[in-house]
Amino acid sequence: MTPPGGNGASLPGRILVVDDTPFNRQLLARLLRGLGHEPVEAVDGRQALARLRDADVPPIDVILLDIVMPEMDGYQVLAELRDDPALRHLPVIVISGVDELDSVVRCLEMGAADYLPKTVDPAILKARIASSLARKRLHDAEREAVDRQAASNEVLAIMSRSAFDLQVVLDAVVRAAVRLCRADYGVAYTLDGDAYRVAASAGGTPELDAWERDHPIRPGRDSLVGRVALIGQVISVDDVLADREYQATPGQHVGGYRTLIGIPIEEDGAVSGVLALTRNEVRAFGDGERALAIGFAEQAAIGIANARLLETIERQRGQLARFLSPQVAQLVSSPEGEALLAGHRREITAMFCDLRNFTTFSESAEPEEVLGFLRRYHATVGSLVVEHEGTLEHFAGDGIMVFFNDPAFQDDHAARAARMAMAVRERFVDIGDEWRRRGHVLQVGIGIATGYATMGRIGFEGRYDYGGVGNAIILASRLSGEAAAGEILLSQRTFAAVDGQVAAEPAGERQLKGFSRPMPVFRVTAGSGGDLVVAETATAAEAS
Amino acid sequence: MSAPIDQAVWTNLIEMTGGDVEFVDDLVDTYLADGERQVAALREAAAGGSADDLVRPAHSLKSSSLNVGALDLGALCRALEESARTGKVPDATQQVTAIATGFDEVRSALLAERAERAAG
Structure with missing residues (x-):
């Protein structure tokens, strides 16, 4: 005979003992404890199911079930368990007298896992409990694996979403x-x-x-x-x-x-x-x-x-919004805002600014260096956009597009664009020097063109930009591409518009992509010597 | 009639509990208290003439009696349970009386055993 507590089962379990006879419950509970298990008692089927469904009762591993009981008998318990997906897997060992084998057969047919003779024998009890526990553990392990996989998938799905x-x-x-x-x-x-x-x-x-x-x-x-x-x-x-x-x-x-x-x-x-x-x-x-x-x-x-990463992007976007806000925010909130956003044609001056050697720089420099540089470049240009009351259309890496005379009217839009271009070039002298000391040659090239364009909301629900479509815009971009390091190139119309305000000279005719005829191009000469040009007309007068 | 308590089963019960006689005493008290309830329930059922009402108390007293070593009492209970399941127990009162007497003997034997143990 195995002394209780001595050679206990290696896998302890929580066993629900369902028996209306106090003597049987007491004896079984004692023997189970001796085997290292934790017994939980129920006096009839109803109480047993209540315990199984009570979230405060720790999960049960195996049920020891008497058949003849008041309130709810063993058959009813088995039927209830079978119908409950959360409890269906629980192994049930029916406790039965030797004279009740018919009932045992019926219980096994109803899903009971095993049976135990009513005249308790600790060795048999131990073996039957161990076998049912092993079955329960296997089921738990399978369910846990499925659970873990599901939870892991859930987290991954949430992360991707x-x-x-x-x-x-x-x-x-x-x-x-x-x-x-x-x-x-x-x-x-x-x-x-x-x-x-x-x-x-x-x-x-x-x-x-x-x-x-x-x-x-x-x-x-x-x-x-x-x-x-x-x-x-x-x-x-x-x-x-x-x-x-x-x-x-x-x-x-x-x-x-x-x-x-x-x-x-x-x-x-x-x-x-x-x-x-x-x-x-x-x-x-x-x-x-x-x-x-x-x-x-x-x-x-x-x-x-x-x-x-998002924070960085958001911060940059936030900076853009700050540059844009005075004009666009006002526009959107005004009664005529919706009509303006829907699209309108207007004469504008477009300024396009990008960096010479940026591709080489971004390939040879460390990513942190490139980001640090862009941050400074965007901040510098951004503050100048605000200062000159331009409308920033976009920042795309080293390329920056700014409009003047839209949405807010500006009589001197061409001159504003030219002055802003000069200010960018001026500020860039210091930035460029600093980077030159680090071994990178970085210079701005700027193109400015004046003409009619269709302006308004571009994009789709949730992701709108304020932008424009027109030859002047394409031309500004092409001129920027043509500009040498530190050069500001103007289209003919811009040159005509700034005449007397900003010093400039003809720079020949250029064959530009997308334009059938060679285009006359003009170069800003004012401010190129390094003196800061910010005054309105004084600078232009001085230069001319 | 043999001794009310079968010595082999009794010894086995004590061994099962690891020789914890205090626990065995508790167990016996539980058996006796519940047994009294079951005997009372049997008497009531016999008086009421309902065979159905005899089944559960007879079943309950049977299983605990067999475990405690009261094999004869257990057999009496089993006989009553079986005939009660058929729905007809013409001599219910007599059977219940026999069970009640058997239970009294078992109780005396169990308490005597405890007294002996305490004295010895």
Whole structure:
């Protein structure tokens, strides 16, 4: 005979004992405990089903079911289990007397896994329970694999759908991590300044959540997140109360968590966030759970990197909006705005500015250098657009297109364009010098053309630009392409319009792509010596 | 009639619990308290003349009696349960009386065993 507690089953399970006879329940519970299992008792079928469906009762692994019971008998329980997808897989061992074999057959037909003689024999009990538990574990493992796959797919789907919405991605990651790593609470912290703040959480009470949100964590040995941040590695604390360095915070008291695991969310080798999972009981996270959590932290890292990329793009777009806003914002909000946006024909001056050698530069320089340079270039040109009240049509890498006389009327649109071009060239002297010292030759080439164009809203729902279509626009772009480093080329109409205001000279005729006849081209001579030309007419008078 | 408690089953029960006599005492108390309820239920069912109402108490007392080693009492319960399942128990009152007497003997035997153990 096996002494209880001695040679217990290697795989402990939670066993629901359903029997209306107190003696039987008591004896079975005792024997199960002796085998290392955890018995849960129910006095009849109704109570058994209630326990199985009660979210507060931990999941049951195997049911030991008596057949003859008041309220709801064993057959009814089997029928209910069979009809419940959440419980259908639970192995049921029917407890039956030797004189009740007919009932056993009926129960097996109804889905029971096995039967146990009513005259209890611990050896048989042990073997039957072990076999049913093994069946349950196999089922659980299969379901877990399917679950993990599904959760992983779900997070990936969310990431591809909302790649740039960090909140959505982090929420999904934390939710999946809590569920699959069997944690009670999970938090994704992100670095904000010098402290880690809650960016997303799942599973916690509102109280705990509020506390954690109000208490950013700094790197240090006194907290899990602090330690992860400090060391940059996965940290497990099996019991916070037994950890000498851990300072139990009010958050720990509110949350009552005991076992913790923290995974660094890394970006370029720096800990830009921490995924923390906690359990309210002392139960270490297993290797599988740890590996899963690391996977989720990696997904969070991708989410953060994407969000940062978007932030950069948004910031640049925000800068554009700032340059555009005075005119376009006013236009859109005015009564005639809609008509203007719908399209109108007007004489404009278009200025196109781009960089010589930019392709070579962007191929030979580090990407950070190229971005840094573009940022400075855009900021410089952007501020000049505002200063000269131009309408920025677009920034595209090194190319910048600006209109004058639309949407706001400007009598001196050609001269404004020329003055802005000179200011760009002037500012570029310093930028160009700086880059020349770093070994890159970068110079602007600018083209300006005046003529009629159709202006208005271009694009599609959700992504509109204010832009124009017309020969003058194409011509400005071609002239910019023709311009040598530091050169500002004007079309004939622009030259005529600025006559007396900006000094310029003929620069011959050029065969330009898209134009059948050679076009006369003029070169701005004013300001090319390096003196800043910003005054309205004084400069022009001085130059001429 | 043999001894109310079968020695082999009783020894087995004590072995099953790892020799935890306190637990066995608890178990016996549970058996006796529940047994009294089942005997009362049997008496009521016999008086009421409903064979159906005899089934469950007879079944319940049978299984715990067999486990505690009260094999004769268990056999009496089984006989009653079986005939009750057929729907007709002409001598229900007599059978129930026999079970009640059997239960009393089992109780005396169990309590005597406990007293002996305490004394010895």
